[in-house]
Amino acid sequence: MTLQLLLNGVAMGCIYALVALGFVILYNATGIINFAQGEIVATGAYLCLFAMSGLGFSLLPALGAAILMMLVVAAGLFVLAYYPLRDRSVLVGVVGTIGVGIALKNLLHLVAGPLPHPLPSLFGTGQVDFAGAAMSVQSLGIIGITLLMFALYFVYTHFTSVGIRMRAAAQDREMARMVGIPVSRTMCLTFVASGLIATLAGFLAAPVVFISPDMGLPLMLKGFIAIVIGGFGSIPGAIVGGIFVGVLDSVVATYLSSAYRDVFTFLVLISVIVLRPTGFFGERVGQRI
Amino acid sequence: MRASVPLLEVVGLGKLFGGVEAMKDVGLSMPPGEIRALIGPNGAGKTTFLNLVTGVYKPSAGSIRFDGRSLVGMRPSRIAAVGVMRTFQHTALFEGLDVCDNVAISAFARQRWMLLGDVIGSRRAREAAAASRAEALKWLAFVGLEAKASRSTGSLTPAERRLVEVARTMAAEPRLILLDEPFAGMTQPEAEALFRLIQKVREQGVGVLVIDHNIRLLLKLADAVTVLSFGRKIGEGTPAQVRSSQAVVDAYLGQD
Amino acid sequence: MKARYAWAAIGVIAVSLPLLTSGYVLYVCNLAMIFAVIAVGLNLLVGYGGQVSVGHAAFFGIGAYTSALLCVDRGWSFWAALPAAALVSGLAGFLLGLPALRLRGHYLILVTLGFGEIVRVILQNWQAFTKGPTGIGGIPPVSLGNFAFVSEGRFFYLALAFLVVAIAVAHRIAHSRSGRELMSVRDNEVAAELVGVDTTRVKLFAFTLSAVFAGVAGSLYAHMSGFISPDMFTFEVSVAALVMVMLGGPGTVFGPVAGALVLTALPEMLREFKELYLFFYGIGILLLAVFLPRGLAGLIPRGARR
Numbered sequence: 107m108t109l110q111l112l113l114n115g116v117a118m119g120c121i122y123a124l125v126a127l128g129f130v131i132l133y134n135a136t137g138i139i140n141f142a143q144g145e146i147v148a149t150g151a152y153l154c155l156f157a158m159s160g161l162g163f164s165l166l167p168a169l170g171a172a173i174l175m176m177l178v179v180a181a182g183l184f185v186l187a188y189y190p191l192r193d194r195s196v197l198v199g200v201v202g203t204i205g206v207g208i209a210l211k212n213l214l215h216l217v218a219g220p221l222p223h224p225l226p227s228l229f230g231t232g233q234v235d236f237a238g239a240a241m242s243v244q245s246l247g248i249i250g251i252t253l254l255m256f257a258l259y260f261v262y263t264h265f266t267s268v269g270i271r272m273r274a275a276a277q278d279r280e281m282a283r284m285v286g287i288p289v290s291r292t293m294c295l296t297f298v299a300s301g302l303i304a305t306l307a308g309f310l311a312a313p314v315v316f317i318s319p320d321m322g323l324p325l326m327l328k329g330f331i332a333i334v335i336g337g338f339g340s341i342p343g344a345i346v347g348g349i350f351v352g353v354l355d356s357v358v359a360t361y362l363s364s365a366y367r368d369v370f371t372f373l374v375l376i377s378v379i380v381l382r383p384t385g386f387f388g389e390r391v392g393q394r395i
Numbered sequence: 396m397r398a399s400v401p402l403l404e405v406v407g408l409g410k411l412f413g414g415v416e417a418m419k420d421v422g423l424s425m426p427p428g429e430i431r432a433l434i435g436p437n438g439a440g441k442t443t444f445l446n447l448v449t450g451v452y453k454p455s456a457g458s459i460r461f462d463g464r465s466l467v468g469m470r471p472s473r474i475a476a477v478g479v480m481r482t483f484q485h486t487a488l489f490e491g492l493d494v495c496d497n498v499a500i501s502a503f504a505r506q507r508w509m510l511l512g513d514v515i516g517s518r519r520a521r522e523a524a525a526a527s528r529a530e531a532l533k534w535l536a537f538v539g540l541e542a543k544a545s546r547s548t549g550s551l552t553p554a555e556r557r558l559v560e561v562a563r564t565m566a567a568e569p570r571l572i573l574l575d576e577p578f579a580g581m582t583q584p585e586a587e588a589l590f591r592l593i594q595k596v597r598e599q600g601v602g603v604l605v606i607d608h609n610i611r612l613l614l615k616l617a618d619a620v621t622v623l624s625f626g627r628k629i630g631e632g633t634p635a636q637v638r639s640s641q642a643v644v645d646a647y648l649g650q651d
Numbered sequence: 652m653k654a655r656y657a658w659a660a661i662g663v664i665a666v667s668l669p670l671l672t673s674g675y676v677l678y679v680c681n682l683a684m685i686f687a688v689i690a691v692g693l694n695l696l697v698g699y700g701g702q703v704s705v706g707h708a709a710f711f712g713i714g715a716y717t718s719a720l721l722c723v724d725r726g727w728s729f730w731a732a733l734p735a736a737a738l739v740s741g742l743a744g745f746l747l748g749l750p751a752l753r754l755r756g757h758y759l760i761l762v763t764l765g766f767g768e769i770v771r772v773i774l775q776n777w778q779a780f781t782k783g784p785t786g787i788g789g790i791p792p793v794s795l796g797n798f799a800f801v802s803e804g805r806f807f808y809l810a811l812a813f814l815v816v817a818i819a820v821a822h823r824i825a826h827s828r829s830g831r832e833l834m835s836v837r838d839n840e841v842a843a844e845l846v847g848v849d850t851t852r853v854k855l856f857a858f859t860l861s862a863v864f865a866g867v868a869g870s871l872y873a874h875m876s877g878f879i880s881p882d883m884f885t886f887e888v889s890v891a892a893l894v895m896v897m898l899g900g901p902g903t904v905f906g907p908v909a910g911a912l913v914l915t916a917l918p919e920m921l922r923e924f925k926e927l928y929l930f931f932y933g934i935g936i937l938l939l940a941v942f943l944p945r946g947l948a949g950l951i952p953r954g955a956r957r
Contacts, residue, residue, distance in 0.1 A: 139757055139760065141705075187937055187941070191940060191941060194940065194944055195701075196701075196703055196756050197697060197701070197893075197897065197901065198944045200703055200705065200893075201893060201939070201940050202939075202940030202941060204933075204936060205933045205934065205936025205937035205938075205939070206933065207933070208930075208932060208936065209932075209934045209937065211929075212926045212927075212929040212930040212933060215926045216926050327764070327765075330765075331761075331765070334761055338757070365775075365776040366772065366773075366776060368769070369773060372765035375762070375765045376750075376751075376765055379751065379754060379762055380750035380751070449845055451841070470844070471845045472845070472847050472849050475845060475846055476847055480846065483842065487839050487841070487842035488838075488839075489834060489839060489842070490838050491834050491838050492838070496831050500831060500832065500843070500846055500847075500848060501846045503831065503832060503848075504847030504848055504849075505847070508828075508829070512827075513824055513829040513830070514823065514824060515823065516823035516827065520828065521827070524828045524831075567846065567847055
């Protein structure tokens with residue numbers, strides 16, 4: 107029983123980790139705290155839905171189509187919103203991305219209506235026997251795909267020339283510019299990558315949480331907690347933090363109280379921030395003068 | 396006359412950044428009322444030294460004593476309160492405040508904080524703030540900028556910005572000020588004016604530690620010189636001694 | 652000199668407004684003034700102090716619930732419940748700010764976000780104490796002896812009085828030592844710390860005060876509306892307060908008031924088109940951030956501000 111619980115918690119945590127990953131790579135590249143990350147995940151989920159019911163694709167091709175559509179959407183968002191906001195003060199960046207989030211959420215509401223839609227799971231609803239416990243294939247699949255995604259991202263940013271440039275630009279924009287890396291183009295690429303990861307997150311989350319215009323906020327909040335626990339700005343931290351949050355959430359909901367689970371996870375967030383603000387792998391809090 | 400406690404005494408100072416040893420075994424001892432130059436090629440750790448003394452970084456090793464008391468572990472605002480003030484390599488003024496308030500900020504910090512008074516605008520609180528502003532004006536006059544008191548920081552030339560920073564340090568009634576590349580980008584007359592100003596500061600009984608790349612000026616100004624290279628001390632002495640030190644020449648030539 | 656006449660004119664219009672309009676318009680004005688109190692307080696933290704909070708609806712809610720529960724459950728009068736509400740929300744702000752303000756800005760954003768959600772969930776679920784999602788009704792109106800501030804017109808003057816006091820306090824603080832230290836933290840926190848400003852104390856001061864303002868506004872709101880429920884104190888409300896501060900002009904005395912007026916009137920006018928309105932609201936916020944980062948005050952030439 108507990109193994110099953112744990113597994114589902116880890117799976118949910120992987121979804122949070124993907125949300126967090128999209129957020130972290132954008133933050134590292136632009137310094138922007140993207141309050142619309144949840145809505146972008148929701149947009150990704152809706153694009154999958156559209157590809158299926160609107161364009162008639164079956165599940166996996168629908169994901170592909172959604173990813174292509176997201177390429178366009180993300181590029182547009184970058185040009186219209188994120189690029190102009192890149193060097194603004196924290197307040198302006200926060201308010202601006204909140205605005206994007208509100209606009210996206212209500213656009214989805216206007217276009218698709220308020221009712222939730224399910225999306226069938228890529229992995230079906232089957233179960234597998236392991237150590238005497240029944241493990242959901244869906245959960246295993248989610249975990250597998252997430253790990254694959256993180257691995258792919260690692261390979262991309264460490265072994266492809268485009269990816270390496272992305273990393274360099276993220277670490278030090280001034281230096282990158284001096285070395286001749288086209289920084290704005292690289293930022294755009296990073297943002298688009300963030301959007302694609304968000305689409306994947308939406309695709310995996312949809313069978314579990316159902317697609318609705320409101321699905322973004324809770325996912326984003328959990329993603330934020332994952333980032334802080336794992337370490338602000340750290341990519342391995344995103345997955346560690348995400349899984350931690352997923353498991354914690356699962357355990358609290360089952361053994362303590364379903365209604366207060368959010369309170370508990372936020373209390374953990376606040377405690378981590380207070381006790382160990384750099385998280386497990388996070389940035390140094392030191393300053394340069 | 397009894398042996399006086401050094402104003403600033405640093406022993407065995409070291410700093411690790413990640414795995415990099417940015418500073419190792421650096422020490423110096425400044426008597427009160429001295430102008431000390433800290434020189435060294437780029438990357439020698441001069442600003443790091445300043446940051447360690449003023450509490451921006453915590454040392455990985457060594458001790459820092461100001462007037463006999465240890466500064467290690469103190470938060471920067473506390474270090475400023477006990478009498479150590481500094482300026483910044485890239486001048487750090489408060490762009491939303493006028494010039495006078497920029498200087499008054501450090502004078503404010505010496506006043507008792509009147510929470511309720513500030514909220515309701517009590518006369519005592521307002522008088523205390525006015526007194527600090529008057530102090531600020533006095534120090535602006537000391538650096539020759541009293542005419543710009545009510546202007547915005549945007550109206551200052553780069554050299555004037557540095558002078559305002561100096562006035563700001565003095566308004567805190569310090570015993571030691573640390574100047575981080577104050578001569579950078581100055582014209583000859585501006586540099587000479589700052590030169591004389593630093594001497595005036597010393598006449599006030601305040602010790603001065605200066606970092607800069609203008610070696611010629613520093614060697615003329617300073618009573619004593621400490622030389623750093625790659626985070627280690629490679630020379631110390633009077634300007635004349637340092638000027639003729641082979642180790643120092645090598646360190647600078649090595650840069651090219 | 653001209654400014655004096657302008658203020659006098661505004662003052663006269665403000666005071667005579669209830670005689671010129673009625674009912675719904677006054678209700679919107681009252682709501683706007685209550686939000687203006689929140690915005691003026693939040694502006695101290697955000698505009699003058701440069702710290703971002705996206706959870707101030709929590710303090711608004713804490714103030715409202717404190718006041719409502721004391722009056723409905725224990726029969727207190729508004730005049731006793733108000734300072735209690737201010738105290739409780741101020742204390743909450745202080746306790747939250749104490750650990751949170753030692754850290755870098757983006758951690759504060761996340762902590763306040765989390766806190767806002769925690770408060771909302773607690774208000775919703777702690778049925779025994781807060782009466783849960785059904786909310787608290789029957790909150791008595793404010794009264795002074797036999798005179799009850801029941802009608803919109805009467806409440807107008809009450810709200811106006813509170814707003815004027817709030818603005819006066821904010822104005823005093825802005826020009827005081829604490830206000831200057833706050834601005835130095837905003838402009839360059841590291842430098843401020845190094846020249847002797849106790850940056851943590853200053854930020855905590857602003858944070859606590861902004862929580863008090865929001866708590867007072869909450870109490871006023873509860874007694875104006877007669878009914879409160881947890882869904883009135885959501886993340887969206889926190890965002891609205893922040894946008895009000897940004898819209899009018901962060902770090903100015905009247906900016907947040909202007910922002911509150913605009914942002915309260917607009918949704919009321921566009922009520923029926925909820926999602927469409929909200930879509931444009933989102934776009935508007937984005938445009939504001941991109942083109943007018945200093946808010947409406949950014950349109951005023953430099954010298955006239957301050």
